[in-house]
Amino acid sequence: MHRFLILTILTLFCTNASAQTGKTDRATYIPKRKYPVLDELKEVNKKAKKAEEDATSAIKKKQKKEKEAKKKKAKELTFSLTDYRLPAMKDFQSVYHFPPVAQYLTGTCWSFAATSFLESEIVRKTKKKIKLSEMHTVYYEYIEKARRYIRERGKSHFDEGSESNAVTRIARQYGVVPAAAYVGVVSKDKRHNHGRMVKLLKKVLAFAKANNLWDEALVLKLCRAVLDKYMGAPPVSFKYANRRYTPKQFAKKMLRLAPEEYVEVMSTLKSPFYSKAEFEAPDNWWHSKDYHNLPLDEFYGLLKKAIAAGHTVAIGGDVSEPGKQGEKDVALIPSYDIRAEDIDQSAREYRISNGSTADDHLVHLVGFVHHAGHDWFLAKDSARSARLGPNKGYYFFRADFIKLKMLTYTVHRDILKPLLPKFR
Numbered sequence: 001m002h003r004f005l006i007l008t009i010l011t012l013f014c015t016n017a018s019a020q021t022g023k024t025d026r027a028t029y030i031p032k033r034k035y036p037v038l039d040e041l042k043e044v045n046k047k048a049k050k051a052e053e054d055a056t057s058a059i060k061k062k063q064k065k066e067k068e069a070k071k072k073k074a075k076e077l078t079f080s081l082t083d084y085r086l087p088a089m090k091d092f093q094s095v096y097h098f099p100p101v102a103q104y105l106t107g108t109c110w111s112f113a114a115t116s117f118l119e120s121e122i123v124r125k126t127k128k129k130i131k132l133s134e135m136h137t138v139y140y141e142y143i144e145k146a147r148r149y150i151r152e153r154g155k156s157h158f159d160e161g162s163e164s165n166a167v168t169r170i171a172r173q174y175g176v177v178p179a180a181a182y183v184g185v186v187s188k189d190k191r192h193n194h195g196r197m198v199k200l201l202k203k204v205l206a207f208a209k210a211n212n213l214w215d216e217a218l219v220l221k222l223c224r225a226v227l228d229k230y231m232g233a234p235p236v237s238f239k240y241a242n243r244r245y246t247p248k249q250f251a252k253k254m255l256r257l258a259p260e261e262y263v264e265v266m267s268t269l270k271s272p273f274y275s276k277a278e279f280e281a282p283d284n285w286w287h288s289k290d291y292h293n294l295p296l297d298e299f300y301g302l303l304k305k306a307i308a309a310g311h312t313v314a315i316g317g318d319v320s321e322p323g324k325q326g327e328k329d330v331a332l333i334p335s336y337d338i339r340a341e342d343i344d345q346s347a348r349e350y351r352i353s354n355g356s357t358a359d360d361h362l363v364h365l366v367g368f369v370h371h372a373g374h375d376w377f378l379a380k381d382s383a384r385s386a387r388l389g390p391n392k393g394y395y396f397f398r399a400d401f402i403k404l405k406m407l408t409y410t411v412h413r414d415i416l417k418p419l420l421p422k423f424r
């Protein structure tokens with residue numbers, strides 16, 4: 001009885017004390033509560049997700065195998081060469097040019113072809129045989145493409161391709177360097193590979209566009225960082241023949257290169273003949289309107305005249321054709337497409353209009369032969385298919401292929417000079 005009374009008094013005292021201090025409980029930890037039913041449902045979801053992922057993975061794996069199997073079985077349309085009398089390499093009378101150089105995994109055929117053209121021009125004019133750097137031009141062409149992209153607020157084409165007159169334009173702006181002064185590749189194997197580099201450049205520009213970041217100096221600095229990583233920085237100056245040059249000094253004093261001496265020629269019904277107009281193609285990303293538009297007969301005749309006069313020509317057009325066979329180093333128009341005698345301005349324009357003739361490759365024409373009733377041109381080519389046949393790095397272009405599928409070319413202005421009075 002007394003013990004109960006004492007406990008009651010103590011309880012009342014403690015309760016009153018807690019009430020006075022405002023504390024009614026104590027903080028403490030307990031084991032985390034478990035919810036077996038919910039955990040079971042979560043496990044059901046986890047297993048379902050894994051089953052879905054496994055099923056998707058199996059489907060994608062199957063699709064990949066099917067794609068690879070289809071790729072292995074893929075076929076290209078071509079034609080039989082048994083009825084054709086083809087020239088041999090020894091038959092061509094060629095102008096001096098350096099041996100073919102591979103462009104490897106790049107879309108820079110334009111620089112390889114037009115640089116080779118300038119090398120031959122330098123020999124023709126100065127007798128100096130100097131191998132030039134293709135990648136010096138490529139580096140600065142990317143800079144100029146990015147610059148225009150920024151200034152046009154993303155409304156400018158940016159990719160690997162360009163045109164032959166880009167080389168003379170970059171030479172005027174940035175100069176030229178010998179190949180030994182700038183290789184333009186940092187990988188150990190020394191093979192050009194622009195796949196990752198171009199993707200990264202596009203990401204830089206896409207970021208600028210998405211964030212309205214049009215600070216030209218900043219974005220170009222980022223682009224140069226990418227180019228330097230994959231290509232190396234071009235030299236500000238370099239030594240050649242015991243003398244130091246800047247790229248511009250080298251072009252002017254050593255090479256005596258005058259970019260303004262070279263002209264562009266095309267043949268299309270889209271513009272009046274004997275006028276200068278834009279060559280409409282994505283790779284003409286700066287929208288050059290310096291192309292002299294000639295009727296097909298004169299377009300082709302001027303080309304023959306240039307080769308006969310000891311000049312060479314950088315020429316571009318469509319090479320994705322069944323008449324182009326790398327294994328035989330030959331490019332012509334099969335009779336099942338159109339007979340050679342039926343190729344005229346309209347046949348040419350029809351293919352330009354419907355897109356079957358597109359601007360996808362540039363080569364350097366360095367030789368000529370009239371063989372078995374046909375004109376043939378020796379084309380120096382940097383692309384992979386030119387290494388399938390016996391004459392590594394060369395193709396034999398027949399006249400019908402050039403008339404129907406080649407779109408533009410670069411030549412010295414002296415060749416075009418007699419026709420210039422016709423231009424208005």
